[in-house]
Amino acid sequence: MPTQTQALVVDQVGATPVLTDIELADPQPNGAAALPERRHNLCPNKDTAQLIPRVRVITEVLVRITACGVCHTDNLIQHGGIPSAFPSILGHEGSGTVVAVGSAVTRVQPGDSVLLSYSTCGECPYCQNDRPAACQNFFVQNFGRTRNAAVGSEPVAKAVATGEAIHGTFFGQSAFGRHALVVESSVVKVSPGTDLVQLAPVGCGLQSGAGVLLNKFKPSPESSVAIFGLGAVGFGALWAAVHLKIKTIIVVDLFPSRRDLALSQGATHGLAGNSPSLLADIRALTGGMGTQYAVEATGVERVLRTAWEAIANFGHVCSVGNPGPGVKGPFDINDMVNTSKTWSGLAEGDSNPPIFVPQLMRLYEQGEFPIQSISKVYPVERYDEAIADMKAGTVIKPIITFK
Ligand SMILES: NC(=O)c1ccc[n+]([C@@H]2O[C@H](COP(=O)([O-])OP(=O)(O)OC[C@H]3O[C@@H](n4cnc5c(N)ncnc54)[C@H](O)[C@@H]3O)[C@@H](O)[C@H]2O)c1
Ligand SMILES: [Zn+2]
Ligand SMILES: [Zn+2]
Structure with a gap:
């Protein structure tokens, strides 16, 4: 009925x-x-x-x-x-x-x-x-x-x-x-x-952010990661990075309140997305190199460009943010080849929900999510x-x- x-x-x-x-x-x-x-x-x-x-x-x-x-x-x-x-x-x-x-x-x-x-x-x-x-x-x-x-x-x-x-x-x-x-x-x-x-x-959003770190990057604790955008996706990525005890976690957002919250939860540095010195600051925080990993979680094309420039050679930036159909990657293949950088995309954090959702629930119960x-x-x-x-x-x- x-x-x-x-x-x-x-x-x-x-x-x-x-x-x-x-x-x-x-x-x-x-x-x-x-x-x-x-x-x-x-x-x-x-x-x-x-x-x-x-x-x-x-x-x-x-x-x-x-x-x-x-x-x-x-x-x-x-x-x-x-x-x-x-x-x-x-x-x-x-x-x-x-x-x-x-x-x-x-x-x-x-x-x-x-x-x-x-x-x-x-x-x-x-x-x-x-x-x-x-x-x-x-x-x-x-x-x-x-x-x-x-x-x-x-x-x-x-x-x-x-x-x-x-x-x-x-x-x-x-x-x-x-x-x-x-x-x-x-x-x-x-x-x-x-x-x-x-x-x-x-x-959805939380597993999409967490999955970048837990399922894709799987970084060592010595690594550095920049997270662009502190919505649900960005916070999912942040909590996963903190859980993995990543040494350098740089968060970037337009809202000071979101950066402050992220800093209180384990981010090591918070930077304003509209700061003219953003790239210089990220490099200064990483010995002039840039971060090894970046998560693009704003869906804004020019932020992806910044994330690309913010990673070190051999670095990896993953697009979780999605500007919608028809937008092309904002960088040069020649530059990509010469710097050995990687750009990838990820849907739903590569989550297999019956496995990954309970994994995140356990982190929630432990206070880590x-x-x-x-x-x-x-x-x-x-x-x-x-x-x-x-x-x-x-x-x-x-x-x-x-x-
Ligand atoms: N790949 C997937 O499977 C998947 C899943 C869920 C969401 N998404 C996408 O991920 C993106 C983020 O989703 P959300 O729910 O977290 O969004 P949200 O709007 O809650 O968060 C986006 C954040 O980006 C920040 N931001 C915007 N412009 C910025 C700039 N220039 N510099 C720095 N920060 C800036 C905003 O202040 C905001 O805090 C969206 O594009 C969404 O469509 C993708
Ligand atoms: Zn969604
Ligand atoms: Zn199928």
């Missing part, structure tokens, strides 16, 4: 989300058998490697949403930065409790607590080899509103008042609602006592205030709660 619930519905490009009575479809079974569990093949010790259920054919899970973080990508879709289907429910940092599952679902059962992350196809070579963040179908899974083989990208709901069809499945979830119909690959089962409010945002220091919780009725605070820069990670 369809679920009567409420969600924030964006009627058309540029419209403000409005809390709307909706009727949400039932989770779709597709009858296909899930693959047997398999050991995570990236773990060096196969005997102790964690068993993770894999998902071949995409099935659905009905989740009662507890909370959902707000990410800039929601804003991007709302304002047409990436073409999408409307009317639409956004939100892709959800958490909650499973209410019902499609018949082929293996990861969870009703009553389970879950954190939600991005969605993957489960079938391509990357998914099959436990590198789901590189899923060949990443775009269509996360932006194309893809549900499963049986129903394609059909809308998940209709408005009670008008009967108008409403699209969900944004990042496999569309979690800005009291309930969401979630693609199974977006679901991470967590233990019953989990703080579903503060941990809701782990599944202090999400509450950057978050502010708003009930859904105060969603507009959350967005205004985010735009004003007074809150880094708004978390919307649903009762």
